[in-house]
Amino acid sequence: MTTKTLNPSFVDRFHIPFLGYGIGLRRKHFDAVLHALPKEPSHWNRDKTFFSGNSPAPKDNHSTGLCDRVDWMEIVSENYMGFGGRPMFVLDRCAEHMPILPHGVNLSIGSPDPLCTDYLTKLKSLCDKIHAPFWSDHCCYSSAGNVYFHDLLPLPFSEEAARHVARRAKQAMDYVERPLALENISYYAKMPYSSMQEAEFLTAVLEDADCGLLLDINNVYVNCQNHGEDPNLFLDSIPLSRVVQVHLAGHRDEGWLRIDDHGSAVSAPVWALYAELVRRIGPITTVVEWDNQIPELSVLIQQAEIARETAKAAHTTQSAGEQR
Amino acid sequence: MNHLDLFFQTMRAFLVGQIPIDTVESQLGPSSSGSRRFAFYRTLVRNDHHGFMEKLYGFTQDVLQDHFSGCVSRYLTAHPPDHWEPNQTGARFPEWLRHDSEAILIAPWIGDLAQYEWFEFVVYTDPTPDNPVESGLSLNSTMRALKFEFDVPGWITSGRPLAEPNPGPARRDLILLMYRDSRTLQCKFLEATPWTQLIVTSLENGDDPLRVATAAGADAETATQAILELTRVGLLHNTSS
Numbered sequence: 001m002t003t004k005t006l007n008p009s010f011v012d013r014f015h016i017p018f019l020g021y022g023i024g025l026r027r028k029h030f031d032a033v034l035h036a037l038p039k040e041p042s043h044w045n046r047d048k049t050f051f052s053g054n055s056p057a058p059k060d061n062h063s064t065g066l067c068d069r070v071d072w073m074e075i076v077s078e079n080y081m082g083f084g085g086r087p088m089f090v091l092d093r094c095a096e097h098m099p100i101l102p103h104g105v106n107l108s109i110g111s112p113d114p115l116c117t118d119y120l121t122k123l124k125s126l127c128d129k130i131h132a133p134f135w136s137d138h139c140c141y142s143s144a145g146n147v148y149f150h151d152l153l154p155l156p157f158s159e160e161a162a163r164h165v166a167r168r169a170k171q172a173m174d175y176v177e178r179p180l181a182l183e184n185i186s187y188y189a190k191m192p193y194s195s196m197q198e199a200e201f202l203t204a205v206l207e208d209a210d211c212g213l214l215l216d217i218n219n220v221y222v223n224c225q226n227h228g229e230d231p232n233l234f235l236d237s238i239p240l241s242r243v244v245q246v247h248l249a250g251h252r253d254e255g256w257l258r259i260d261d262h263g264s265a266v267s268a269p270v271w272a273l274y275a276e277l278v279r280r281i282g283p284i285t286t287v288v289e290w291d292n293q294i295p296e297l298s299v300l301i302q303q304a305e306i307a308r309e310t311a312k313a314a315h316t317t318q319s320a321g322e323q324r
Numbered sequence: 325m326n327h328l329d330l331f332f333q334t335m336r337a338f339l340v341g342q343i344p345i346d347t348v349e350s351q352l353g354p355s356s357s358g359s360r361r362f363a364f365y366r367t368l369v370r371n372d373h374h375g376f377m378e379k380l381y382g383f384t385q386d387v388l389q390d391h392f393s394g395c396v397s398r399y400l401t402a403h404p405p406d407h408w409e410p411n412q413t414g415a416r417f418p419e420w421l422r423h424d425s426e427a428i429l430i431a432p433w434i435g436d437l438a439q440y441e442w443f444e445f446v447v448y449t450d451p452t453p454d455n456p457v458e459s460g461l462s463l464n465s466t467m468r469a470l471k472f473e474f475d476v477p478g479w480i481t482s483g484r485p486l487a488e489p490n491p492g493p494a495r496r497d498l499i500l501l502m503y504r505d506s507r508t509l510q511c512k513f514l515e516a517t518p519w520t521q522l523i524v525t526s527l528e529n530g531d532d533p534l535r536v537a538t539a540a541g542a543d544a545e546t547a548t549q550a551i552l553e554l555t556r557v558g559l560l561h562n563t564s565s
């Protein structure tokens with residue numbers, strides 16, 4: 001298998017934009033989001049924002065307007081694929097005012113079953129509708145033998161599995177006609193037949209398929225805690241030039257296991273690891289995920305603002321260090 | 325069989341609850357993370373599947389209480405989720421419930437209740453844009469006409485799902501028209517009368533409802549009033565000036 005690349009970054013080759021700091025759009029917040037959107041259509045130029053590498057405008061922390069405080073939104077693709085009604089109405093209103101990125105949970109890129117063309121067709125039409133510059137899903141399987149488990153399940157970390165995933169990732173990208181970013185999942189048990197470390201497996205998949213990496217910093221932290229590994233070494237071992245986006249989220253500690261439940265604020269060690277990442281690669285499109293015990297919209301916005309401040313501070317430190 | 329095929333075949337059986345973790349470990353070898361963590365994946369998948377069912381079928385769960393989880397487990401064994409859209413996990417639940425002896429013993433009307441909940445979701449997310457025709461009368465394209473054997477809609481409207489003790493809805497055959505209001509985008513319903521059924525059917529067949537209603541014996545005033553009322557509640561669109 002191939003190893004870590006030194007080629008021009010994935011971000012440059014595919015003109016992946018820096019979108020700034022965002023939040024996930026969740027049904028619970030539909031009313032609050034509609035209320036906080038500007039009454040008039042925004043003047044952001046979709047093509048310019050996405051493809052010229054422009055950075056988002058500075059934000060106003062005291063404003064009650066959503067667009068003054070977050071730069072973009074992430075949606076769970078499956079919540080909008082083939083759906084109309086209120087979900088699509090809210091998505092359309094949001095897309096009038098800010099960039100939207102689709103993040104899927106059921107591509108099941110590692111599955112033994114053929115890729116689902118109904119899924120890919122609906123996904124492509126969603127990506128077209130929202131002008132997504134890329135799309136993302138997880139490096140895992142969530143179905144097998146025509147059963148959908150609706151969970152992000154770890155594959156064996158083996159060359160055989162990596163080749164299998166990479167082959168399917170190329171097919172999926174061809175179908176959707178956009179770059180794909182695969183996310184590192186949280187895994188609680190290393191599967192039988194694993195002959196590699198997670199970072200090696202992930203690198204093999206990304207390099208072989210020529211995919212972007214959606215780096216979930218909470219997952220890195222949770223996995224390293226659960227498996228007794230060093231998160232900095234993990235960052236050393238993956239192709240950081242392929243990172244197109246970052247996920248941040250909360251987790252809970254059950255004693256015997258840390259669970260990636262997206263049910264609380266981002267923890268201090270995860271913020272620290274995020275700062276370390278920004279010191280290494282600079283500011284990166286970031287979203288805070290929150291899927292259980294979802295708080296008020298304002299709490300999510302505050303988390304995105306902490307991400308912005310953390311990245312700004314880390315980037316300043318890094319730049320100062322480089323100048324010395 | 326190669327390693328990956330054997331892995332998926334074994335994990336599939338384990339994740340749907342057909343084989344225990346010991347059998348997985350004897351077929352694939354152990355996880356270096358230990359049995360407890362390996363086995364945890366069955367719990368996660370089960371919780372995910374049950375979670376979708378709980379979100380879709382809140383009233384049904386309230387009625388079946390402690391029996392709901394067992395019902396869902398039996399249903400998922402009969403119909404393992406086979407669709408990428410998670411809510412489709414519950415698509416066949418109403419029909420399945422009608423034949424589950426344990427559930428109908430608790431509430432004979434449980435299938436009707438689940439049908440109501442399922443179609444609330446279906447109508448709410450219906451992908452058709454519900455655009456009125458350019459000129460004249462048209463039917464709200466999100467409408468579903470559903471048969472009920474119990475007055476579940478009346479029972480829900482009166483807030484009785486949460487009542488204690490709970491006698492349940494009265495036995496009564498009815499046809500319910502469920503649709504999404506184009507203005508509020510919320511699901512609404514209307515019990516069909518013979519006249520509304522006639523108007524709806526005539527529009528579905530591309531006929532003039534006023535002509536069909538009067539031919540069936542309605543006076544023009546009654547038929548016009550019925551059409552106006554259906555337009556007022558958003559089941560019909562009238563774009564004629």
Ligand SMILES: [Fe+2]
Pocket residue numbers: 183216247289
């Ligand atoms: Fe994530």
